[in-house]
Amino acid sequence: MAPGFKEERQGPGPRLLCDAMLGSLCRWLRFFGLDCEYAGVEAADAEVGARAEAEGRWLLTADRELAGRGPRTMLVRSVELEDQLVEVLGRLRLEVRADLNGSRCSECNGSLVEQDRDQVGDDVPSYVLKTAERFTRCERCQRVFWPGTHGKKILARMQRVVDRVNVER
Numbered sequence: 232m233a234p235g236f237k238e239e240r241q242g243p244g245p246r247l248l249c250d251a252m253l254g255s256l257c258r259w260l261r262f263f264g265l266d267c268e269y270a271g272v273e274a275a276d277a278e279v280g281a282r283a284e285a286e287g288r289w290l291l292t293a294d295r296e297l298a299g300r301g302p303r304t305m306l307v308r309s310v311e312l313e314d315q316l317v318e319v320l321g322r323l324r325l326e327v328r329a330d331l332n333g334s335r336c337s338e339c340n341g342s343l344v345e346q347d348r349d350q351v352g353d354d355v356p357s358y359v360l361k362t363a364e365r366f367t368r369c370e371r372c373q374r375v376f377w378p379g380t381h382g383k384k385i386l387a388r389m390q391r392v393v394d395r396v397n398v399e400r
């Protein structure tokens with residue numbers, strides 16, 4: 232394991248940057264509440280490395296060569312998404328739960344802030360406004376989320392990952 236994760240798991244956890252090949256992993260790490268930016272498909276390797284360094288992020292990459300370039304990189308060896316999540320969360324040694332309450336915006340990695348019903352009235356369907364129990368809004372892209380936005384399949388998958396991470400510890 233790369234040095235430094237242990238220190239950074241105090242507080243909000245390590246800040247991460249996923250390379251172009253790890254877009255799904257990036258999105259799912261956000262469900263788990265990790266601050267994870269996506270490099271995008273157009274960024275060159277050198278730019279990705281420079282961004283990770285400039286923003287103080289660990290670079291997660293599936294590219295062995297890119298992983299070898301800097302000290303704050305993690306080579307993701309797994310290919311399937313669930314395996315990747317188990318691999319990364321296991322190596323980060325973070326306490327993870329199948330719970331979307333601490334999530335970041337899955338679309339853009341912004342922080343989600345609690346909203347009252349009257350703050351989201353224009354942004355959600357009327358049946359949701361009547362029935363949903365709580366709302367959050369991404370402070371970056373302004374998307375509104377509510378329980379059910381992501382459905383039970385996501386929570387079930389998160390639980391499978393958590394169970395595997397805990398077994399492998």
Ligand SMILES: [Zn+2]
Pocket residue numbers: 336337338339340341369370371372373374
């Ligand atoms: Zn967002």
